[in-house]
Amino acid sequence: MATPEAFAASPERVQDFYNWRRRQLLDAAIAPNPAHLALARLEQHWQGSFLLVTQNIDNLHERAGSGAGLRHMHGELLKVRCLACAGGREWHGDLMVETACPACGATGSLRPDIVWFGEMPLFMDEIMAAIADADLFVSIGTSGTVYPAAGFVAEAALHGAHTLELNLEPSAGRSAFAEARFGPASQLVPAFVSGLLGL
Numbered sequence: 001m002a003t004p005e006a007f008a009a010s011p012e013r014v015q016d017f018y019n020w021r022r023r024q025l026l027d028a029a030i031a032p033n034p035a036h037l038a039l040a041r042l043e044q045h046w047q048g049s050f051l052l053v054t055q056n057i058d059n060l061h062e063r064a065g066s067g068a069g070l071r072h073m074h075g076e077l078l079k080v081r082c083l084a085c086a087g088g089r090e091w092h093g094d095l096m097v098e099t100a101c102p103a104c105g106a107t108g109s110l111r112p113d114i115v116w117f118g119e120m121p122l123f124m125d126e127i128m129a130a131i132a133d134a135d136l137f138v139s140i141g142t143s144g145t146v147y148p149a150a151g152f153v154a155e156a157a158l159h160g161a162h163t164l165e166l167n168l169e170p171s172a173g174r175s176a177f178a179e180a181r182f183g184p185a186s187q188l189v190p191a192f193v194s195g196l197l198g199l
Helices: 004-009 011-025 034-045 060-064 124-133 149-158 185-197
Strands: 052-054 070-072 075-082 088-090 110-114 136-140 162-167 179-182
Touching: 004 011, 011 075, 011 110, 034 060, 034 185, 124 149, 136 149, 136 185, 149 162, 162 185, 179 185
Parallel strands: 052 070, 136 162, 162 179
Antiparallel strands: 075 088, 075 110
């Protein structure tokens, strides 16, 4: 369900899968957790430069209050993109193969604005520039196996950043970090942010 080849072979099936995921995300029971809220607080109160890069495609960071410093490197579930005109837009309803693009009118051209396997993640130039300039690099809640994100810690360390892993358990890349703390993100991240902000 997460490759351009799957979409080309069975667009109805892929659209159905993402429609189901979109409806799940829009369920009132789905809400930001304390880690999302803490990261939004960090962005709002941090005096230096700040970039929050997420591999998640949900909108929980936005709903927690994250703003201009947020980048979805793997796209966003609540957005669609047109293969005919390259236009993108917010999309909260179901998407069918026959749905016409609101911008150009083409049918069969709208797809979820998700980075599928085999596609280049978004914002890579900006992300790599921020990593090269960072004093502190923090990785939160990741397996450390999906590239290029799994390689960010090595790049940050190469440029002299202090590297910290906050994770439920050691990731595959644990040895690349200078420091690590383990436990639930809903506990670790608020404590880390409070310490960083001196609150």
